[in-house]
Amino acid sequence: MRIAIAQMNTRAGDFAATIDAMGLYGERAAAAGADLLVYPAPALMGPNPMGLSExxxxxxxxxxxxxKLAERLxxxxxxxxxMGLGANPGVDVAYVRDGTVLPVVLASWLGALGSAVPDGDSARAKSADAPAQLPFGRPACISVGGVDVGLALTFDDLDAFASGDVSADIVCHIPVDGFDTDxxxxxxxxxxxxxxxTQDASDANSWLVAAGAVGGYEDSVYAGGSFVMAPWGELAAVAPSFVEDLLVCDIDVMGEGPLADPVDAPSFDRERMLWDACSLALRDQVDKRGLAGVTLAVDGGLGAAALASLAVDAVGPLRVSALVCAEGDALKDARELVRALRIRDVDELSVRDLARAADLVGxxxxxxxxxxxxxxARLFAQAASEGRLALSAADKTELAVGVSGEPVATAGAFAPFGDVYRSDVARLARRRNMVSSVIPAGSLARIRVPEGLGLEEVATSDELRVGELDAMLLMHVERGLGLAGLSAGKLxxxxxxxxxxxxxxxxxVRRSGPRYPIVSACSFAELASPVTDAWVDHERDLADDPRADEIADVLRELAAEASSAEESPLEDALDPERVSEVMGYLKDLSDGRRLRSEASGEGEGNDGASGGDGLWPSGMFSDN
Structure with missing residues (x-):
């Protein structure tokens, strides 16, 4: 079988342009002799049309x-x-052939695939489309040209093929979620x-076809990097990252390898991938919204310098408008930056004039x-008059603990680094300078430390202080640690x-702050809490609680019973009355430290996580 992957970027909702672009990929795939063309998940509708789907x-x-696409392909x-299934919309995959459209996942769930697939005019088409029927909720499969093709939209779907719950000659991995640097x-x-x-392909004993999208869709970014992998782990074909491409590859489902001409896997460079993802998100924000360019403030600091460099990389210097507002050495560095980046549309706002204006109205x-x-106000007025996008230098650290001093736009603006910690922004800026030295040394050193948190005493330099803060933020936001876990830090x-x-x-403030691309495992948009909620985390003393040992003993006993039940599911091995008793006690163990050490047989490490290999080596519950 010859399979093609349309690694493409589209503007969600612009159906006329999208169908035209998808049709062009179809023509190229047909000219290359492809038997099947796979489009990425967000190509037609984006990753989530939200309220539009209603x-x-x-x-x-x-x-x-x-x-129209079916008629053209x-x-x-x-x-x-x-697709909408009551209150739970999900992703389906249409099998398009000979002018007909079949929703594969829905048809599979309904058990109607055998009768729903249309017959073609040729003997090959008639024998090519005998799809398998699968129970509700499991990955769907369809037969194309006598080859069983499975659909894996999530990593759980991949696991189903790897575990042998579902089998296919080729597994098409069409990820719905975007790039995540974590x-x-x-x-x-x-x-x-x-x-x-490689282990997924080996365990499934199937060819793995990964079809990735490229582009920024709302707050998601897709990095491309489509590939075709043989069951034994060799790569047969690879598409570049962050570039649109048509990948065509021959697959011999009966072959046993090795491949005659395997392809080397591209190296993973976290900082380069993160920079390119933020750059692509910014460019698509401008282009897909039909804007003329961007406008931003430059104050001589690290955040503004990194933002200006990213903006020039994303849309070019002629589409960037800079407002310089600084004094002293910072003003000198700001001027040097815009010259090095070749930004022509530059205006300066005198700090002295700004102070006088503040006195008049303040x-x-x-x-x-x-x-x-x-x-x-100046940035937004300029952006509105020139049809530009106002940019904010706010990063994830600033969104967490407040304004750090940069004169940046907030509500209504776009912050490419809004889901990137400040210490990572500093590393990205230095990495960008390795390509060309556009950021002055003074700006690289001008990393601002949030005040009022006691960071002055935890390290000897501003960058180390910010690094300590970001480490604690990461443990709270991405790892879920509360007061108990964070207290082990230097603060x-x-x-x-x-x-x-x-x-x-x-x-x-975050609720009314800038929009930003989500590029981490957990953004502040996903960690939102009620603004008027009065609860605050607090210390708990569980050392003398006599019930802690009892709870740990009961949990160990229940776990042993569950693991010894060879044929009974887990819920059958647990006594409902005892489970109810344990759950009543758990309210007193919400920070999980005692439970974690008892269940795993190990004490906590310096990072607040247990170090054992017990049933719950990282704790049964998060620390908050």
């Missing part, structure tokens, strides 16, 4: 677009699309060099805060309490 007119247009194709597998081909996917208002507001109990209070107090 509108009758939108659903009608999607249906009409699929029909002259090669069988798999086209993912969003999950190397989301960049597809480069992750193979890091050991990803009264008793904090002059520094008012000055930032005036710069924001201690009081410092951890101040940090959590600052994060909670900044919740309302």
């Amino acid at each position: 509108q009758e007119g939108y659903v009608f247009d999607v249906t009409e677009a699929l029909g 002259c090669v069988p194709a798999l086209v993912p699309f969003m 999950d190397v597998a989301t960049c597809l081909a480069p992750s193979v060099s890091d050991g990803c996917f 009264g008793d208002v904090d002059a520094e805060a008012l000055g930032r507001g005036l710069v924001r 201690g109990v009081e410092g951890a309490r101040r940090l959590l209070a600052r994060i909670k107090g900044n919740e309302a």
